[in-house]
Structure formats: C-alpha cells, structure tokens
Amino acid sequence: MKPLRVLLVEDSEDDVELILRELRRGGFAPEFKRVETYEDMDDALSRQSWDLIISDYSMPHFDGLRALQLTRSKGADIPFIIVSGSIGEDTAVAAMKAGAHDYLLKGNIARLLPAIERELREVRVRQGRQQADETIQRLAYTDPITGLPNRTRFRELVQEAIAEGQREQRPVAMLLMDLDHFKDVNDTLGHDYGDSLLQQVSLRLRSALFSPDVIARLGGDEFGILLPKIAAADDVKFVVRKLHQCLEVPFMIGGIPIVVETSIGVATMPEHADNADTLILRADIAMYHAKQLASDYAVYTPESNPHSHERLGLMAELRNAIEQNQLLLQFQPKLELKTGRIIGCEALVRWQHPRLGLVPPDKFILAAEHTGLIGPLTRWVLVESLTRCQSTQSNGNALRVSVNLSARSLHDPQLTKMIADALDATGANPNQLMLEVTESAIVLDPKRASDNLMELSRMGTLLSIDDFGTGYTSLASIKHLPVNEIKIDKSFVTNMLVDNKDAMIVRTVIDLGHNFGLTVVAEGVETKEVLDVLSALGCDEAQGFFISKPQSCEQLQNWLSTSPYKIGSAG
Ligand code: C2E
Ligand code: CA
Ligand code: CA
Numbered sequence: 001m002k003p004l005r006v007l008l009v010e011d012s013e014d015d016v017e018l019i020l021r022e023l024r025r026g027g028f029a030p031e032f033k034r035v036e037t038y039e040d041m042d043d044a045l046s047r048q049s050w051d052l053i054i055s056d057y058s059m060p061h062f063d064g065l066r067a068l069q070l071t072r073s074k075g076a077d078i079p080f081i082i083v084s085g086s087i088g089e090d091t092a093v094a095a096m097k098a099g100a101h102d103y104l105l106k107g108n109i110a111r112l113l114p115a116i117e118r119e120l121r122e123v124r125v126r127q128g129r130q131q132a133d134e135t136i137q138r139l140a141y142t143d144p145i146t147g148l149p150n151r152t153r154f155r156e157l158v159q160e161a162i163a164e165g166q167r168e169q170r171p172v173a174m175l176l177m178d179l180d181h182f183k184d185v186n187d188t189l190g191h192d193y194g195d196s197l198l199q200q201v202s203l204r205l206r207s208a209l210f211s212p213d214v215i216a217r218l219g220g221d222e223f224g225i226l227l228p229k230i231a232a233a234d235d236v237k238f239v240v241r242k243l244h245q246c247l248e249v250p251f252m253i254g255g256i257p258i259v260v261e262t263s264i265g266v267a268t269m270p271e272h273a274d275n276a277d278t279l280i281l282r283a284d285i286a287m288y289h290a291k292q293l294a295s296d297y298a299v300y301t302p303e304s305n306p307h308s309h310e311r312l313g314l315m316a317e318l319r320n321a322i323e324q325n326q327l328l329l330q331f332q333p334k335l336e337l338k339t340g341r342i343i344g345c346e347a348l349v350r351w352q353h354p355r356l357g358l359v360p361p362d363k364f365i366l367a368a369e370h371t372g373l374i375g376p377l378t379r380w381v382l383v384e385s386l387t388r389c390q391s392t393q394s395n396g397n398a399l400r401v402s403v404n405l406s407a408r409s410l411h412d413p414q415l416t417k418m419i420a421d422a423l424d425a426t427g428a429n430p431n432q433l434m435l436e437v438t439e440s441a442i443v444l445d446p447k448r449a450s451d452n453l454m455e456l457s458r459m460g461t462l463l464s465i466d467d468f469g470t471g472y473t474s475l476a477s478i479k480h481l482p483v484n485e486i487k488i489d490k491s492f493v494t495n496m497l498v499d500n501k502d503a504m505i506v507r508t509v510i511d512l513g514h515n516f517g518l519t520v521v522a523e524g525v526e527t528k529e530v531l532d533v534l535s536a537l538g539c540d541e542a543q544g545f546f547i548s549k550p551q552s553c554e555q556l557q558n559w560l561s562t563s564p565y566k567i568g569s570a571g
Pocket of ligand 2: 346404436466
C-alpha cells in the first residue's frame with residue numbers, strides 16, 4: 001500500500017467514504033483529514049504538508065474555488081482535484097483556469113485513480129525540474145575547488161550590496177587579491193598541490209572575516225572580498241591587515257612549507273564607483289598598482305587608472321561615430337543541427353575607429369549605456385541589421401537576424417516604438433527579428449522589462465535569453481515571459497569536453513530548455529568535437545568560430561554560397 005496524505009474538502013461523510021474506498025482500491029493507504037470550512041482548511045494547510053487535495057465543488061459553508069485559491073495563496077504545489085455532484089462545462093473550465101488539476105463527477109468516480117496517478121507523476125516531474133534548476137545554479141555559482149562563490153555569483157553579490165549600501169547610505173568596500181608566485185607552486189608541485197593551497201588559503205581568509213563579508217574565488221589565484229557593512233571606508237585598512245596577518249604562517253603543502261604573499265587592491269562605493277563592474281574593475285586596477293609599487297596593498301586612485309582618459313575621449317568620439325558612419329555590423333551564422341541548415345545570424349556591432357582600428361563592442365557598449373548613447377546606437381543596429389537581412393532575402397535567402405539589446409535599451413519606454421519604426425522603415429517582417437537579452441538585464445527591473453517584452457511579442461518579434469547560465473535567475477522565474485530561445489553561454493560550451501561541470505551544465509540546460517518548450521542554442525562552438533557532442537545531446541542550434549566567425553554581410557553572402565551548409569529561411 002502506498003501512503004498518501006489527502007486533505008478532503010467535503011461536507012458529506014458518505015462522499016468521503018466513497019473517495020476513500022476508491023483510493024484503497026487503487027492501492028493507496030490514505031492518511032486523511034476532512035475539512036468543510038475556510039478556517040479549518042487554512043489550519044490543515046499550515047499544520048502539515050499534503051500529497052493531494054480533493055475538494056467538493058459546492059458546500060453549504062465553503063466551495064471548491066475558494067479552497068483552490070486558499071491552496072495557491074499558500075504557494076503550495078499540491079495536486080488539486082475537484083469532485084462534484086454536478087458541474088457545467090463552464091464551471092469546470094473556470095476551475096481548471098483557476099488552477100485545478102482535474103474535475104470529476106461523483107457519478108464517474110472511476111476516473112479518480114488515473115487522475116491522481118497522473119497528477120502525482122506531474123508533481124514529481126515539476127519537483128525534479130526545480131531540483132535540476134537548483135543544481136544548475138549551484139554548479140554555475142560556486143567554485144568547485146574551494147566551494148566559494150565564483151566570479152559570476154560574486155558580481156551579483158556586489159550588485160546587491162551596492163544597492164543596499166545606496167539605500168542605507170553606507171559605504172561598501174571591495175578587495176581584490178591574488179597570490180604572488182602561485183604559478184610556481186602549480187608548476188613545480190603539480191595541480192593537486194596547487195588546489196590544496198587554494199583550499200587552505202580560502203579557509204584562512206574566510207576565518208579572518210566577519211560573517212556578512214563575502215569571499216569568492218574569481219579564477220586562478222584571484223580572490224575577491226566584499227565588505228558590505230563597513231561603517232567607514234577607512235576601516236578597510238584593518239581588514240587588510242587581518243588578511244595579511246592570517247597568511248603569515250607558512251602553509252604546509254606536500255610536507256613543504258610555502259610562504260604566501262599577496263597584493264590587495266581596494267575600491268569603495270560611493271567614492272570610486274556606483275556599480276559592480278566599475279567597482280571590481282577599479283579594485284583590479286588598484287591591485288596592479290600595489291604590485292607595481294611592491295606594496296602589500298593600494299587603494300584605487302584615478303591616477304592609477306591608465307584607461308580613464310582614453311575612455312573618456314573615446315566616449316566623446318562615439319557621439320560622432322554614429323553620424324559619421326563609423327559603426328559597422330558583422331554577422332555570425334546560426335546552424336540548425338538536425339538539418340545542417342543555416343537558419344539565421346546574429347548581428348554584432350563594431351566601431352571602425354579612424355585611429356584605433358576595429359574596436360570591439362565590449363569596449364564601448366557599457367560606456368554607451370552610461371552616457372545615454374545606447375538609444376541611438378541600438379536604433380542604428382536595428383535598422384542596419386534589418387536592412388541587411390532584407391538584402392539577403394532578395395537573393396532568395398531570408399535569414400532571421402538576432403539583435404542584442406543592452407539592459408538600458410530593454411528598460412527604455414521608447415523601445416517598442418523604436419522597434420516598430422525600424423520594422424516599418426525596412427519593411428521587414430517582425431518574425432525575422434529575434435531580440436537577445438540577458439537574464440541579468442531582465443532582473444534589473446523585471447516589471448518594466450516584462451512590459452516591453454510582452455508588447456514586442458504581441459508585435460510578433462521573437463525573444464532569446466542570451467548568456468544563459470551566467471545569471472542568477474532560474475528558467476522557472478522567466479517562464480511567464482514570451483521566450484522562444486535560450487542561448488547557453490559560451491563559457492560553458494567552449495570547454496565542455498575538458499570540464500565536467502561545464503558539460504553537466506550544458507546537458508542540463510538543453511533538457512530544461514526542452515522541458516519548457518524552448519529552442520536551445522549553444523554559442524562559442526569552436527571545434528567539430530563540441531559540435532558533434534551538442535548534436536548528440538539534442539541541442540537545436542549552434543553558433544561559433546568552428547562554423548564561422550562573425551563577418552560582413554557581403555562576406556556572409558559569399559560564404560553562404562560556398563559553405564557546406566544548406567540555407568534555410570526564417571520559418
Ligand atoms: P554576445 O551576445 O554573447 O555575442 C557573442 C560573442 O562571442 C561575440 O563577441 C562573438 O564574436 C563571440 N564569439 C562567437 N563565436 C565564438 C566562439 O566560437 N568562441 C569565442 N570565444 N567567442 C565567440 P563580440 O562580437 O565581441 O561581442 C561581445 C558582446 O558585445 C556580445 O556578446 C554582446 O553582448 C555585445 N554586443 C555586440 N553587438 C551588440 C549590439 O549591437 N548591441 C548591444 N547592446 N550589445 C552588443
Ligand atoms: Ca548575443
Ligand atoms: Ca552570448
């Protein structure tokens with residue numbers, strides 16, 4: 001007999017008997033409670049967890065729809081089946097829309113068992129999915145060697161700390177340190193000893209810090225430390241001293257005492273930055289400065305930033321770049337794995353700078369966001385990419401084009417108008433345009449993002465979640481958005497054959513995406529081996545240097561006519 005905890009919302013003892021008999025007949029050992037009022041049900045839901053709720057549709061003091069609402073308001077994912085003496089199609093539909101899993105007529109009680117079996121199975125699938133979601137998060141956000149948060153997670157934590165510090169008008173400090181001569185340990189003693197040193201160092205550092213402080217391994221021998229709750233920026237130097245002190249006693253690695261020295265770079269919010277990326281960047285600059293000075297630590301100063309003047313100058317020039325036609329697009333084809341067809345391409349912007357040559361987007365997109373230039377830039381990219389893809393169409397190859405939207409654009413109230421205008425101006429079909437946004441951009445302002453994305457979906461454009469796996473949100477939390485595709489971040493794909501963790505993430509994201517009915521794209525495919533494994537895993541599409549580097553529209557057209565791949569149309 002299978003134990004089953006059933007909550008029965010039912011006023012009739014006879015009907016309870018009927019249901020229990022049916023359950024026992026199906027091999028269940030029901031452990032049940034009967035309730036017939038709102039208060040009693042509320043109490044029963046708070047007291048324990050239930051496997052199943054069976055509710056009468058109408059009762060003298062209560063009814064099935066309110067019982068359902070009460071269950072949902074508790075956030076409980078429990079199969080909810082409505083049983084009724086008589087029920088019209090309309091009410092049945094209303095009940096299902098309100099979230100009931102099934103409704104049955106008492107005269108047709110034989111349908112109860114199959115309905116229960118099915119719902120219990122589905123709950124297990126849902127829970128499995130949630131667990132898979134959580135596994136991805138864990139894998140994607142912790143460093144496997146030290147168990148500390150990794151760079152991705154650290155950045156998110158810095159973001160959160162900055163937001164909180166700004167709300168509470170408190171400074172936030174960030175320290176970046178790396179271990180001098182770590183490479184020597186790795187090279188002479190081997191990786192296992194290197195890993196062991198990293199573990200021991202992380203334990204000592206952790207124990208030198210207070211509990212709200214965060215320590216993360218950012219990669220290699222680099223650690224990030226976040227002090228979210230310091231009283232004054234000046235207090236950082238005490239922390240720095242403690243960190244140095246805790247490393248003074250040599251580490252014993254393979255019986256050999258190893259002395260670890262570090263340089264620490266410090267940057268604080270609000271003094272040096274008001275966002276996570278700048279804060280991390282400036283702590284990094286300070287760390288290099290400390291090394292140059294052969295000092296054990298340095299606080300960021302603008303003079304230590306070799307790029308700031310250059311970058312400011314660059315921004316002034318970007319203003320003219322758009323008008324003077326210095327921006328250009330390269331297109332990278334997307335391959336459909338099942339059919340071997342090229343079915344679209346991603347537009348990637350570059351800046352042909354008169355003095356500096358071809359400047360990659362990473363060097364100017366973020367700055368464009370901060371200087372209000374992202375609007376005009378996005379408008380230019382949209383019109384240019386749609387025009388270009390129209391031109392491929394006239395040759396008989398209608399390629400769908402994917403355009404990246406930055407966080408700023410995603411939250412811009414003018415976005416939908418901008419896109420509608422671009423579609424109008426170029427005569428492109430909305431379903432030829434796929435917009436790529438990142439999860440981290442969505443979570444900055446989910447309401448605003450979701451309004452824009454819903455409106456765009458109504459217009460008929462498609463939506464892709466870019467860099468999937470690097471954010472901290474789960475698929476479940478974006479499932480209400482009109483998403484068509486997810487792109488597994490290249491950091492997982494490129495190394496999936498050498499890094500088990502990456503392989504696992506890729507595999508899980510493919511399965512998860514398919515569970516949610518989405519097309520799954522892998523980006524950063526650099527070798528045939530990776531491409532073959534992705535095909536075997538059932539991944540839908542691939543993009544990467546192995547297939548083709550990003551290239552100009554003219555080059556792409558040539559390439560299409562000579563490449564081994566077939567050409568498909570946006571369908
Ligand atoms: P992304 O959207 O993740 O674009 C993919 C990046 O990976 C591109 O870099 C592409 O050249 C590179 N890539 C493609 N295949 C491979 C591969 O096999 N291996 C490796 N290692 N890399 C590969 P790119 O062009 O430098 O663009 C960098 C980022 O700049 C993009 O990342 C995107 O976030 C942003 N970006 C590019 N164009 C635009 C744009 O028009 N608007 C906005 N807002 N952002 C853009
Ligand atoms: Ca992209
Ligand atoms: Ca990407």
